Amino acid sequence: MSDRPFSFRAPSLVVQIVIGLVAGIVLSQLWPGGARAVGLLGTVFISALKAVAPILVLVLVTASITNHRHGQKTNLRFIIVLYVLGTLAAALVGVTASFLFPSTLTLKAAEVGLNAPSGIDQVLRTLLMQIVDNPVHALLNANYIGLLAWAIGLGLALRHASESTRTLVSDLSQAVTWLVRMVIRLAPLGVFGIVASLLAESGLGELKTYLHLLYVLVGAMLFMALVGNPLIVAVVTRRNPYPLVLRCLRESGITAFFTRSSAANIPVNMELCRKLGLQEETYSVAIPLGATINMAxxxxxxxxxxxxxxxxxxxxADLPTALLLSVLAAVGACGASGVPGGSLLLIPLACSLFGISNDIAMQVVAVGFIVGVVQDSAETALNSSTDVVFVAAAEQARARG
Structure with missing residues (x-):
């Protein structure tokens, strides 16, 4: 008989999230009224993530640049190249999938109370105005481009501050990081509430009309996640990419799937980068940047x-136009906001390439919101997990020399 003392080891966070997922499904089927009530847990979790993410980005990026050591490489330029390459490759995958498995829509008159960009110049102008946004306004509205600009500026200025000031900034960064870890621990309860209330209120019956479209969308995203991204990582790192890719999908993609917001998943990605042992000076800037421009x-x-x-x-649609659509989709995707449904508002811009009127294009947007229960979740899981994949790949390539 062993004299080793008995110890109970709590399951990993991923296992707890899966348990919350299953429990939410069961509750939605057995007690729909109770499932709607526990939806508050999901609302609180997503709100907590969205609340902590902007201050995390501002403080962490400022602290990283303030305490950056001279001569230390951050590899940001290479990571941005990977972001752009991955988004363009994803657009090509989407176009190819559409040609191989063409989809059609049932377009109906629909009012969508949202304003879509009228052209690519408007998308770029919006990005420029976000950079020069008021810092308080950027915090209140989770404008991560603006927060990055202010954090970089503050960090560069504070590099000339006294040692005690720099230590204070570093301590503040660690305190905010601790708060973020506490919020992430709520993920199982959050997923439980989100799934239970979603299935109890709407179910998935309305999606049957658009199953083929969903197959193409999700199939293309799975191909990019399991073939496209690993291929890019393999070329860059010259090693087996799947341990990294699968871990990122498991620890980042699952939470992103349910929060449906790349911005809300920033704290999760920051924590995953820390666990992977990546350089904080790099991922503290690259992750929030990826949540804005890395949109496969x-x-x-x-x-x-x-x-x-x-x-x-x-x-x-001929081949040259299809290739032009890929470039336009990639550029437009970089302007998609890191919130649920952000990419759908760029569809009228792409439709204009084929002379499709804005009225019809907005009906396509309405269809996007119908399938968004699945599409937007899968899209965010791919977007957010890819942020960590490319940051880690760039770090591995740098280490390899």
Whole structure:
């Protein structure tokens, strides 16, 4: 008989999230009224993530630049190249999938109370105005481009501050990071509430009309996550990419799938980067930047839904136009906000390439919101997990020399 003392080891966070997922499904089927009530848990969790993410980005980036050591490489330029390459590759995957498995839509008159960009110049102008946004306004509205700009500026200025000031900034960064870890521990309860209330209120019956479209969308995203991204990582690191890719999908993709917000998943990605042993000076800037411009899933959504509208209207799409759509979808995706449904508002911009009127394009947006229960979740999981994949890949490539 062993004299080793008995110890109970709590399951990992991922296992707890899966337990919360299963419990939410069961509750939604057995007690719909109770499932709607526990939806408050999901609302609180997502709100907590969204509340802590902006201050995390501002403080962590400021502290990283303030305490940055001279001569230490951050590899940010290479990471941005990977972000752009991955988004463009995803757009090409979406276009190819649409040609191989063409989809059509049932377009109905629908009012969508949202304003879509009128052109790519408006997208770029919006990004520029976000950079020069008031810092208080940027915090209140989770404008991560503006927060990055202010954090970089403050960090550069504080590099000339006294040692005690720099230590204070570092201590503040550690305190905010501790708060973020506490919020992330709420993920199982949050997922439980989100799933239970979602299935109890809407179910998935309305999605049956658009199953083929969902197959193309989710299939293209899975291909990018399990083939496209690993191929890029393998070329960059010259090693087996799947341990890294699968871990990022497991520890970042699952929470992103349920929060449906790349911005809300920033704290989760920061914690994963820390556990992977990545350089804080790099990931503290690259992760929030990726939540804004690394939008592989959004590029697929824009491409597939645009070509579905093209097929529905009987418009001929030749290869040069399809390639142009890929570039436009990739650039437009970089302007998609890191919130649920952000990519859908770029569809009218892509539809304009084929001469599709804004009225019809907004009906396609309405279809996007119908399938968004699944599409937006899968899109965010791909977007957010890819942020960590490329940051880690760049770090591995740098270490390899």
């Amino acid at each position: 899933g959004a590029a697929i959504t824009i491409s597939v839904l645009t070509l579905a509208a093209v097929n529905t209207l009987g418009i001929a």
